[in-house]
Amino acid sequence: MLNTPLFSPELEEFRETVGEFIRDNLPEDIRRMVAAEQMDLPREAQARWHRILRAKGGWCCPSWPEQYGGPQWNDSQQYIFEQELALNDAPRLMIYGVGMLGPTLFKYGSKSQKESILPDILDANTFWCQGFSEPNSGSDLASLKCEAQRVGDEYIINGSKIWTSEAHIADWIFGLFRTSKGVRKQEGITFLMIDLSNSGITIDPLLLFEGTHEVNQVYFEDVRIPVENRVGNEGHGWEIGKYLLGLERFGTAEVSRTKASFERLRRIAHSEVPGGSRLIDTPSFAEQFDRLEIALHALEMTERRFLLEENTSKSLGAEASMLKVRGTEIQCDVLRLTAQTGAHYSQIDLPRDQIESDSTNPYSPGHTARNYFNYRKTPIYSGSNEIQRNIVAKAALGL
Amino acid sequence: MNQIEKIEQCNMIEQSATRFLQNRYPFPVRQKLINTNSGYCHHQWQETADLGWMQLPLSEHFDGHGGNAEFVAILMREFGRNNYQSPYFVSAVLCAKVLEKMAKDPVRTDMLHQIAEGKAIVSAAFYEKQSRYDLCNTTTSATQSDNGYTLQGSKVGVQYGNIATHLLILARASGDQLDCSGLSIFLVPKEREGIGFEHHRTHDGGRVSIVQLNNVAVERNSLIGSEYPALPKLQEALNFAIAMLCAELAGVMDSTFKLVLEFVKTRTQFNSSIGSFQSIQHRLVDMYMRCELATSMSREATRAVNDLIGPEQDRLVSAAKAEIGRLSILNAEEAIQLHGAMGMMDEMPIGHFLKRVFVLNSLYGDAEHHQARYRQLSRDQ
Structure with missing residues (x-):
């Protein structure tokens, strides 16, 4: 170490x-x-x-x-x-309520919004999810179309949101909605909070290819919500959304999570197999193992430098993006190498509840590649790594 | 067979396989099939036998098509393109090759006929928990008895053990655990007393078993081949099989690339197809180049098993599996990334190709294993 x-x-x-x-x-x-x-x-x-x-x-x-x-x-x-x-x-x-909406309301929320919403997040009475992406608005988020039409003291919502993590266990959704078609597509976007128990809302599960149900598509059909559920001014949602996504990018590098995953890999690599050799004694494995450990250290030190040593009052733009790109790359590499340690056991697909999470023995059916497949989402979600590179090019390099 | 006949033959195999798989094995049908209890459809298996697929790897002497690796590779590439799951590889390619190269008549002729007709499904029980991909590291023992042998030990990575009718079991008749000599292969009917199975589903929808051999009594003639040092002949059969896995991986790469190319042309973001962005174009070009390199190395593997012998064959086959292993993983991951969140969806074929690539890589030696084997064989070069 x-x-x-x-x-x-x-x-x-x-x-x-x-x-x-x-x-x-x-x-x-x-x-x-x-x-x-x-x-x-x-x-x-x-x-x-x-x-x-x-x-x-x-x-x-x-x-x-x-x-x-x-x-x-x-x-x-x-x-x-x-x-x-x-x-x-x-x-x-709890990323959506605690990590995102809370801090967004500190900055943009009204007094009554803070009073009514924050205590329920603090007590885990209310679970939140985030409605940003739409079927045709992924990387190009500002092209979103899900419509919120102002009628009197209400907004009427029509359209859908996709890849909504945890919508199936959430009570409320916050997100960006189209209130007008401005000259620039970033204009006319408004930040709204919607009670998922409203009539007109349908939540359809979307299965990931390795079998888990994490994301959903949320459909809105003439869903009526009070104007008080708007955060900030009408048409100012893009600025708020950007602020909120900045909060998310703060944590998506998952450096410490990957360190924990790497420690699990270390235990597997050093475990004795009766009649066999330890993986760490195989030169080709050891080389990949060491390379990842060094890469992870470089990432961790960069994260510390960006988060703690630099002037922390400035908002993290390019820095967070760089951490997300490199962090998810290394995370995926660690999980791929872990998945490969099982040799003939790697191919075995066990139901999740049968996986032995603490097994240090690579040669047991409990050790699977599911995580490797599942974590392929990380370079895609929360602003794909391609979009993150665009941000770095623009924000840090002025290109 | 002259060059023109050969090309015609290749085209025929490819067209027949494409037609069958596209009609009978489209993605939704595949997903349904792999989720059935056995993960396989006996009726469809019989149909493929009737198409003559199982005869392709066998020499004419056994009613086969000559066993030219080129022809089998064409079929395996189509399997890859369609993400086809079946016991074909383990039974009709690997085990049939082992039997053809090592068994004696009448067992050999009889078994190969049964395999060719799709009646017998033979699986390979070669590896053990501690062996990883090292066949010499074998502890399963074969002890001589009055009527034959007694087998004792356990085996892993037994593909489609759930539907196999027979097993080819690698066991040690003499020597220490790591000795490369003293190994023999036995052909054992699956129902034999003392054989215990633990069946599992694989990530790509196949089936694999862990097999316990508890004092399994087998007859004298179940020993395949007369000599104890089974390894050199077994290695030849494995090389043939690995070359076919390379062809399959090249086929998977071909399909994943086509899906991505189609996707970036039709997916619109920022008012343009994402394929119009230079950074995406470069990624596609890299993927395309990897496909071409994989095709070349797949052909090299086929050439190796057709034209080369001994360490020269071993080296080239290992080089191919190592290179295609790396290229295919890279491309499968890129394919998902370029699809964005759509690439993570169960209903899209793309993620299922990654699972296939991952499992094919783990079969009969992953890229690291073959890279190390390549180095060992190249020690003086």
């Missing part, structure tokens, strides 16, 4: 404290799901863990200020906390 620089003694003590709490309080059934690289936890499991952190001084919302129930941590503390979550196989934070 490569040496990584320590933080200050106070921060290292903070790491000890939060790490210990996570290890002592994380329910074993949830830990096993996360250790199996499962990204889409059942709502019940997410809520259970969220409430354990909630009871511990609002740790469920590490980026939230004290006035909304958060722990009021600085950037370094948040970073270390999220690292400890990942390294101890704790679930990802």
Whole structure:
């Protein structure tokens, strides 16, 4: 394992404290799901863990200020906390409500929106999902067409949103809707929040090719919502959406998650197989293993530099994009190499609930390639890596 | 057969396979079939036998088509293009080759007839848990008994063990665990007492078994070949089979590339087809080049098993599997990426090609294994 620089003694003590709490309080059934690289936890499991952190001084919302129930941590503390979550196989934070909508409302929400929405996110009473992509608006998000027509004190929504993660377990959706056709397509987009129990909403599951149900298509047919559910001004949704996506890109590099995956790979590589040789003693494997470890270290140090050392008040544009591109590439490489460790066992497809998440034995049917297939979504989602490169070219290089 | 006849023959095989697979094995049918209990349709299997597919790898002596690897490769490439799942590879290619090269008559003639007619499905039980892809690393033992042999041990990666009628089992008659000599192959009917199966589904919709051999008594004539050092002959049969996997992978690459090309031409973003963007064009060009390289290496593998012998054949076959392995993984991942989220959908064929590529790579040596084998065979070069 490569040496990584320590933080200050106070921060290292903070790491000890939060790490210990996570290890002592994380329910074993949830830990096993996360250790199996499962990204889409059942709502019940997410809520259970969220409430354990909630009871511990609002740790469920590490980026939230004290006035909304958060722990009021600085950037370094948040970073270390999220690292400890990942390294101890704790679930990802609830990205849509906690990571995205909350901070968006701090900045753009009305007083009554903050009062009515934030407490339910904090208590995991309300689950949110995000409605951005549409069937013909993926990379070209600004071309979105799902329409919100203003009639009196209401908007009437018609159209559909696609690739909506967790819509099937969510109560509300926030997203970008077309309120007018401006000169530029970025104009006329409005940020709205919609109760999914409204009549006129249909949620269709979309299966991923390795068999999981994570994403959906959400259809709106004459769905009426009150004007109060608009965040910011009408037509200003693009700016808000960009701000919100910036929050998402902050975490999509998943560096610490990949470190945890790499540690699982390390345990497999070093496990003794009766009558066989350890994988790490095979030169061709060891070379790939080492190369990935070094690449991961370079990524981690770059992440620290971008997030903690540079002037953190500036919004992360190109930096977050670079981290997302490289982070997802390395993440996929780690999971591919892990999948290949099984040789004849790699091809075996077991139902997810039979996968032994903690197995260090590459030669058991519990060790599968499912995660490798599933994580091919990461260079695509949350702004494909192609779009991220466009952002870097424009924002950092002025091209 | 002169050159013109050969080309005609190749075209005929390709057209017949394309017609059959496009009519009888379109993507929705495939998805239905792999989700049935056995993952296979006996009726369709029999139809392919009637088409003469199973005779292609066999020499004329066994009512075959001469066993020219070129002809089999044409068929396997079509399998790849259509993501066709069946026991054809393990039974009619690999095990038939082992029997043809190593078995003695009358067992040989009888079994090859049965395979050619689709009546027998033979699977290969060569590898073990600890062996990875090293055949020398074999602990399953064959002990002489009064009437024959007793087999004891366990085997992994037994393709379509669920529907096999027979197994070819690699077992050690003498020597230490890592000795490359002292290995023999036995042909054993699947129902024999003492054989236990653990059947699994594979990611690409095939089936694979883990097999336990618990004091399995077999007759003297179930020993395939007279000599104990089974490996050199077995390696020849494996080389033939691996060359056919290369052809299949080249076929998968061909289809995935065509799907992506079609997709980038029709998918519109930013008011243009995404194929009009230079960065996408370059990605497609790279994919296209990889397809061409894979086609060349697939042909090289076929040439190796047709025209070369010994280490020269081994090296070229390993070079091909290593190179095509890497190229095909890269292309399959790119194919998904260029489809965007559509590429992750179960209802789209594209992700299922990635699964196929992944599994084909893991069969009979992945790219790393063949790269290492290549180095070993090239030690003095």
